Amino acid sequence: MNIYDIIFYLFAAVTLLSAFFVVTTRNIVRAAFFLLFTFFGVAGIYVLLGADFVAIVQLIVYVGGILILLIFGVMITNKITQVDIKTGTIHTLPAAIGVGLFTGVIGAVILNTEWFEIKTDIPVSTLSTLGRMLINEYVLVFELLGILLLVALIGAASMARK
Amino acid sequence: MMYDWLYNLTGSEILAMFIVSLLPLFVFILPFALFAVLMERKVSAHMQDRLGPMRTGYHGILQTIADIIKLLQKEDLVPTATDKILFNLAPLLAFIGSYAAFAAIPFSGFFIGTKIDLGIIFIVGVTGLVVAGILMAGWASNNKYSLLGAMRAAAQIISYEIPTLLIILTIIMLTGTLSLYDLSEMQTAYFWNWLILGGPAVGLQKILLIPFMIMGCLIIYTSTLAEVNRTPFDIPEAESELVSGYHTEYSGMKFAMFFLAEYANMFAVSAIVAIMFFGGYQSPFGYLGNTLGWTWLVPIEQFFWFTSKGLFFVFVQMWLRWTLPRFRVDQLMAFCWKYLIPFSFVILLLVGLIALM
């Protein structure tokens, strides 16, 4: 077993276990905190896949930004002094059917695909390639997204002023 | 590199990686924390006309060790109404966050956890875990002071990340690299090659850059100071208002974890400033090892220069802490959004123009 295998299984375990807790826990704040570990595990897997930039962005945007805001929101809007922020389960039967179908389809696809392995070296940094691609080939998309985000920011600011 | 060297030595990549990942903790963070706590006490004492700890060892040098022993044997108190899992997890998370940052910090040309290309962004990213740890501690403690402290901490750290990142972006734009190792290598040889003095470039560009670099350095030092919650930005643990903020309910080793994380963070941000503007591990005036032809001496010299630069900035942090009063929470936010962020934008733009020249 290679060291990267160990690391992979570690991250996979973190991701899956915390994701499991996210859906099973009845406490919203806890769920939010466990989601943090899920994101973190996913970021680790990105690194192993050679997508280091995506991994760091995952960390900065999801863990450092969105999730913190989420927790903030949950904390502010609820009666935080008591720990009884609970969620319930509803529509168990339709959900079970839906999830069952989805699992079946995914399982079937996984089993029926012919997987083949490519041996690679230790992944190298994707950063400069990514940068060049963003500025050259995808510059329009990049700029459009930038403008979209700017508009969203201005909108949020103007809404917050009201 | 350390990893390759260890790999050759031990012949096992798992072992080599394990040792490399633990080295910063045992070679650096723990001894540093021991030293920094004592330093903080002595610095504050001498600034305040006192002597500080004097009884444990010569001039109290063993005081922190005595403290650690005390903390270790303290009862681990967990208040009844806390959220037990999160309460226990929070100090770990905060410590992991600051510990992970050390993976990308080049202590010398030889001693780096990883030469990751994204070094500086990686450090900013993992610092997010510290925020999560603080929020978790504040919420799990089920104490209003902790909660207020945690909220303030999170708001503060997230806000001050913006000017930090803007200045980092300026440096990235100027140097074209995100790797802390490359950044340090770039500012080699003598101190006039440091980025604070315009970097290794020559001519008009260098002279034009100097004022912006000095301003950028001040901004990033201020905002990283806020990110590690030190005075005058220590409102999350303002002891006169919130008792001690998010770690009010913690005792014993869990408290020590937060403490360790704080000191590790102090060094981490000082290291970032040192690497980005003051040449990282580079000596300001050449290496003795090179002159004498003893190449093995160079990494040791580099380690020495790096730690002394880092410690100097830690000392400045302490100096500020024992001199200045504390901001109020809204003034703190106003300072960030009204002054630091616009200024860093201006620096970003102008440095970009200069770099294009």
Added chain:
Amino acid sequence: MKTAEEIFNTLKEKFGSSIVEFKADKPVEPFIIVNPLEVDKISLFLKDEKDLLFDSLMNLSGVDDANGIKEKDDKGLETIKGGTLSVYYHIESTKLRHKLTLKASTDREKPEVVTVTEVWKGADWHEREAYDMYGIIFLNHPDLRRILMPYDWEFGFPLRKDYKNPEFYQGMKVPY
């Protein structure tokens, strides 16, 4: 600047029977005895009248006059029946630089005095203290609670001369 006697005469003219007596025979300080149920009106007059202008309340203190009939029970402990409790008002004018002492005496069994918090806001806690220590009820007081003693203290009013310590307070023995 006016002397206490001049002020007494002005008050007597204005309020008639509410002003009971002017006492200057005791050493040091003369004082005016007033009707406890009219204190607020008198105070307001004293504060607003242009040649009096008593804008500041220096002190307000409850006093147990202990002038009732003293009875001893079989344990030798003293209780006082009848007589009066009093409230002293020390007021001054920061503009005209004169001072005045008012005294309002009220029945020990049913001690009721009208509050002056409307006139001088600073009277609030002083009155609460007088209530806390002597049980004097200040009518119309906005927030008449105990102040120095615990909120659940139900063993009487400690500064009365016939106050007896309780044996136990919340399970703790009091004279420890």
Added chain:
Amino acid sequence: MALKTEEMVLNMGPQHPSTHGVLRLELQIDGEIIIDVIPHIGYLHRCFEKHCEAMTYPQVIPYTDRMDYLASMYNEFGYALAMERLMKIEVPERVEYIRVIMGELQRIASHLVALGTYGADIGAFTPFLFCFRDRERILHLFEITCGARLLYNYIWIGGLSHDLHPDFIRLTKEFIKDFRPNVKELNELLSYNRIFIERTANVGVLPIETAINYGVSGPNLRASGMKWDLRKDDPYSVYHKFDYDIPIGKGEKGKTGDCWDRYYVRVLEMDESLKIIEQAIEQIPDGDVTSAIPKRVKPPEGQIYTRVENPRGELGYFIISDGSINPARVKVRAPSFVTMQVFPELCKGFMVADVVAILGSVDIVLGEIDR
């Protein structure tokens, strides 16, 4: 969409680092904004007034020490003064001078604690120790005079327990010489610090009418712009013989009567006290300090209200004598007790951090509030 908002109740104290003792504040906050403050006092209630009824008149003096434990000398001074007026005792002039010197030294010591802890409240810890360094020297002066550093039992009815120590005058002169530069240092370090001004200016403004209506006195009233000092306005002892000024708040950094004014008035007052001490030790006459102490304190039936300008404001003693050797009633008008009432008024609309700034600026001592 109707959003429901809820206020949070934050309990500050009785054990809290910046309540200056055992005070409990019930803060109703909306986010960090103060909606209301309800102070709960009485945690330090030691039944001073009840004790007095069981004591003889001289025995009360050590108890007065323990009320405002940062200004014990002045508490004794006020009580002794009240008793002397009640019994019509003429006090030797030397005694009066020594009392004034002690009182003013005590005022400086008390202000030093106030200013130092105020710095600590705002987050600067170093000025605190600088202030305590100087206070230490004053306490040393007290110690060589009467043997005690905090609770003196020095000023007696009609006299003093001891005459001055032979070194006292020399040491006091040295202290004054060293202390003036230290005040300047404090100003540079704290008073004119930009962050400190940001934190304190325009915070907790106390308008002068409100202050008078609530009976606020002392430095807090003067900071609101009123030139009112009992040493000048209701003279006692030998204060009329000295030349000194009454500093008032001018709203230099914000509105008149804000926290910075309250802070700075105290700094200026220390200077004025130094002037008084300097003049007093020049003019001090010789004499016997114990000659007028009555053998038996049995005042005639009657009552008196006497007030002095304590470091915190108007300290009044209302004493009723029934002709016996025990007082029938001793009521203390404690300046902090009165000031504390106006505190909720000052806090409304400010933030949690400002509560600490305001509480520090009004400078209360819980020993005196609860007695």
